[in-house]
Amino acid sequence: MKRMLVLLAAAIxxxxxxxxxxxVPTLEGYHASKGMKVPGGATPKTAxxxxxxGGSYAALAKTTEKVxxxxxxxxxxxxxxxxxxxxxxxxxxxxxxxxxxTTLKMPLAVKKN
Amino acid sequence: MPRSxxxxxxxxxxxxxxxxxxxxxxxxxASIAASATSTASAASGAADTYDVVxxxxxxxxxxxxxxxxxxxxxxxVLEKMDWAAGNSLYAxxxxxxxxTEQQExxxxxxxxxxxxxxxxxxxxxxxxxxxxxxxCDNIREGVKWLVGPMGVKxxxxxxxxxxxxxxxxxxxGQGLTGGGRLVRDLLxxxxxxxxxxxxxxxxxxxxxxxxxRVAGVKCETEKGFKNFMANDGVVIATGGFSANRExxxxxMGGPLxxxxxxxxxxxxxxxxxxxxxVGAQLVHMDQFHCGPIVEATxxxxxxxxxxxxxxxxxxxxxxxxxxxxxxxQKSMAAATQTPNNYAYHVIDEHWATSSKAAKRFLGxxxxxxxxxxxxxxxxxxxxxxxTLKATVDEYNKAYSEGRLKELTPPSSLANPQPLNKxxxxxxxxxxxxxxxxxxxxINTKAQVMSTERRPIRGLYAVGNAAGGLFYGNYIGGSQxxxxxxFGRIAAADMASKHKKA
Numbered sequence: 001m002k003r004m005l006v007l008l009a010a011a012i013x014x015x016x017x018x019x020x021x022x023x024v025p026t027l028e029g030y031h032a033s034k035g036m037k038v039p040g041g042a043t044p045k046t047a048x049x050x051x052x053x054g055g056s057y058a059a060l061a062k063t064t065e066k067v068x069x070x071x072x073x074x075x076x077x078x079x080x081x082x083x084x085x086x087x088x089x090x091x092x093x094x095x096x097x098x099x100x101x102t103t104l105k106m107p108l109a110v111k112k113n
Numbered sequence: 114m115p116r117s118x119x120x121x122x123x124x125x126x127x128x129x130x131x132x133x134x135x136x137x138x139x140x141x142x143a144s145i146a147a148s149a150t151s152t153a154s155a156a157s158g159a160a161d162t163y164d165v166v167x168x169x170x171x172x173x174x175x176x177x178x179x180x181x182x183x184x185x186x187x188x189x190v191l192e193k194m195d196w197a198a199g200n201s202l203y204a205x206x207x208x209x210x211x212x213t214e215q216q217e218x219x220x221x222x223x224x225x226x227x228x229x230x231x232x233x234x235x236x237x238x239x240x241x242x243x244x245x246x247x248x249c250d251n252i253r254e255g256v257k258w259l260v261g262p263m264g265v266k267x268x269x270x271x272x273x274x275x276x277x278x279x280x281x282x283x284x285x286g287q288g289l290t291g292g293g294r295l296v297r298d299l300l301x302x303x304x305x306x307x308x309x310x311x312x313x314x315x316x317x318x319x320x321x322x323x324x325x326r327v328a329g330v331k332c333e334t335e336k337g338f339k340n341f342m343a344n345d346g347v348v349i350a351t352g353g354f355s356a357n358r359e360x361x362x363x364x365m366g367g368p369l370x371x372x373x374x375x376x377x378x379x380x381x382x383x384x385x386x387x388x389x390x391v392g393a394q395l396v397h398m399d400q401f402h403c404g405p406i407v408e409a410t411x412x413x414x415x416x417x418x419x420x421x422x423x424x425x426x427x428x429x430x431x432x433x434x435x436x437x438x439x440x441x442q443k444s445m446a447a448a449t450q451t452p453n454n455y456a457y458h459v460i461d462e463h464w465a466t467s468s469k470a471a472k473r474f475l476g477x478x479x480x481x482x483x484x485x486x487x488x489x490x491x492x493x494x495x496x497x498x499x500t501l502k503a504t505v506d507e508y509n510k511a512y513s514e515g516r517l518k519e520l521t522p523p524s525s526l527a528n529p530q531p532l533n534k535x536x537x538x539x540x541x542x543x544x545x546x547x548x549x550x551x552x553x554x555i556n557t558k559a560q561v562m563s564t565e566r567r568p569i570r571g572l573y574a575v576g577n578a579a580g581g582l583f584y585g586n587y588i589g590g591s592q593x594x595x596x597x598x599f600g601r602i603a604a605a606d607m608a609s610k611h612k613k614a
Contacts, residue, residue: 075202075286075293077300080195098411100478 024090025108043088049081071095071104160340163189165607166330167348168316168383171199172292172593173576174350175299175310176600179263182306184608186345190308191332193315193379197296199352200376200548200577200592205413206284206291207590208259208267208597210252213282215260219270221279225249231276232588239397239584247557248582248591248598255597256282265298273589274419274439281590292593314339316383319347319391319572327391327571345607349561349574350600353549354382355401364398364551372448373408373545380548384578388553391572392563396580398551402587403444406545410479414458415440417470417540422530423460424508427451430491430501432508437525441586448544457482457494457539459505463530467538474540482539490537505532548592552580559603573603 031038040048046057054060061073071084074095083094084106091106165181167174170192181188192198210216211228229249233240259265268285272278284291303310313335320329320340329342354360360382361370385395405414418425419440427433427450434446447456460467471481484490491501508524511517512531517524553561553574560568561579574580576596583591 070288073288075290076198077196077202077293077297083195100410102478 024110026088026090027085027108028087030108043082046078046080046082049085053081068103069095069101160329160342161189162329162342162344163187164343164345164611165189165348165604166191166341166343166346167350168330168387169193169199169350169352169576169578170197170296170300170310170312171350171352171576171596172201172295172299173578173596173600174199174348175296175303176597177348177350177573177575177604178308178310179299179302179306180601180604181607182308183262184604186604186608186611188308189341190303190310191314191316191330191341192310192312193333193383195312197300197310198377198379199296200355200380201292201296201596202290203376204290204292204295204593206286206293206295206593207277207281208252208256208284208594209277209280209588209590210256210282210594211249211280212253213256215256215267215282216270216279219279221270223278223280228280228588232591235276235586235588236584241554241581243557244555244582247602248595251598251602252594255594255601258601259597263298263302265295276588277590280588283590295593314341316351316387319387321391325570327569330387343571345611346571346573346603348559348600348603349384349387349553349572349578350576350596351383351387351578352377352380353401353552353577354385355380355546355549357381360385361401361546361549365401368449369401369546371454372403373406373454373543375404375406375413375545375547380577384552384574388561388569388572388574391569392565393553393569393572394562394564394566395551396554397584398580400550400584402547402550402583402592403441403448403544404547405440405444405447405542407474407479407541408543408545410474410477412474412477412479414470414474414540414542416466417460418443418458418542420458420460420464420466421526421528422464423458424504424524424532426457426459426496426501426504428453428455428457428494428496430494430496430498430504432504432520432522432524435522435525436529437527444542444544446544447542454543455541456543457541459490459501459532459537459539461530461532461537462534463532467536470540471538480541483536485535485537487532487537490539494539509533548577550577550580550583550587552578554581555579555599557602558606559599560606573607575599575603 164186482493488498
């Protein structure tokens with residue numbers, strides 16, 4: 001019950017804070033602003049994300065197969081979602097920690113990746 | 114992250130997610146459930162017990178795990194990162210072999226004698242001949258195992274410069290690096306068997322029992338320290354120390370510690386740190402493999418500088434090495450003879466692959482300079498146009514007069530071409546470190562040897578974590594080949610000594 005209340009409070013508070021003029025848009029804020037219920041508690045893990053996004057990692061990779069290179073099917077394996085898609089922070093295009101791809105854009109990215 | 118110790122199911126779910134092993138969670142569940150009751154008391158020294166505790170989820174570690182399982186043992190793989198973060202993911206996926214079914218089928222009868230002799234030759238005869246022999250004795254079976262039960266697909270074999278010849282079987286990456294595909298395949302085999310692969314679990318110290326045998330590993334986990342005990346052996350499969358600048362500096366010296374990194378940033382020397390404390394004999398500590406890389410974009414121009422034509426110049430536009438150097442020698446020259454470890458391979462349309470290669474690098478947003486004149490090319494490179502023009506003119510003159518070998522430095526390519534067919538291309542490259550060769554010395558059973566040349570009971574090392582197999586250089590593909598061969602040998606040795614409860 002306590003947990004429900006926390007979630008409820010978060011749902012009310014986050015859209016305001018996440019979209020305040022000087023703050024960074026986050027996945028948490030985005031999901032809350034759309035009124036989406038997210039499984040997995042305060043910070044969803046990969047398996048939680050996959051429940052809505054693709055259903056499985058392989059199916060998720062299929063949805064981005066036309067993107068070259070496919071960020072969800074790469075030589076690092078099936079990385080955890082929050083490697084790039086940070087729940088409470090700005091997204092990070094982890095490919096570009098080594099490479100400098102121009103073809104990949106992160107949802108909710110503020111800076112040019 | 115807060116978790117209720119009262120709810121073991123929650124614990125299981127957390128770990129199975131991290132494993133990304135959906136069905137694998139089934140067996141992961143079994144072992145983890147067994148330990149879940151002790152979760153609450155983990156801080157007070159609770160431990161999980163397996164037959165085999167393997168450190169590192171790279172090729173060597175995963176091979177050892179699968180083979181141990183198939184021989185009836187109960188293995189666990191512990192990986193410090195939250196993915197299989199070893200060097201394999203960066204590898205092209207070559208496995209060096211002789212006499213495999215595929216080589217025979219495709220008409221490339223590489224002999225064992227020549228293979229073994231070349232392994233020794235490239236090591237300047239400093240590799241342990243017994244380990245080289247063991248590699249040669251077992252690599253055919255190793256490849257057969259990869260192709261068969263592991264389901265690894267290899268691409269058609271192509272001839273490469275000596276010492277590779279027709280010896281390198283390349284994992285067909287099917288859109289990935291061959292090494293990335295290999296790890297995917299091996300993880301899938303672990304999943305199929307329900308072998309637990311626990312991420313965010315970093316070995317910090319080997320645990321010895323009262324008889325001085327290595328009996329387990331103390332690990333850092335998200336919940337604090339935890340011991341993983343091993344009935345049959347602990348296997349160090351953590352790779353070498355190529356990403357540990359301090360260790361590179363200590364063992365190889367300052368300039369070489371500044372080589373660009375070609376592989377994983379997380380290969381940081383656990384092989385040394387763990388084994389040295391229990392008295393392992395460390396060998397070949399100053400040895401490593403050098404190769405080309407463009408550090409800013411992590412592209413690999415090895416096939417360009419290996420083209421067999423064109424010239425190699427420094428940022429001023431001057432030649433500074435014999436173009437007949439192998440890509441390893443060229444990379445080392447760039448690292449040690451240019452001020453900022455930066456050189457260019459200048460080539461023209463005489464090389465049929467020029468424009469295709471340029472397109473490939475530009476497609477990865479990696480710099481390639483293209484121009485119709487040498488002066489314009491120099492401007493794009495940021496070099497002095499007069500200097501580069503003089504270098505190319507001197508080269509072309511020597512070519513037409515048949516005295517390239519009289520240049521300073523000499524250029525002794527077997528089939529050189531002049532540089533006069535525009536457009537001209539300048540491909541940048543830097544010297545990079547692929548992997549270190551040093552580590553705890555192993556014997557032919559993959560047991561780690563002590564400074565007194567005795568096996569340290571209960572301790573094994575495989576892949577690039579182990580020392581003794583390589584020195585100087587290696588036949589491309591024998592790093593992954595060695596991980597397969599010695600991973601399987603370690604498993605077999607532990608299985609042969611396993612006491613049924």
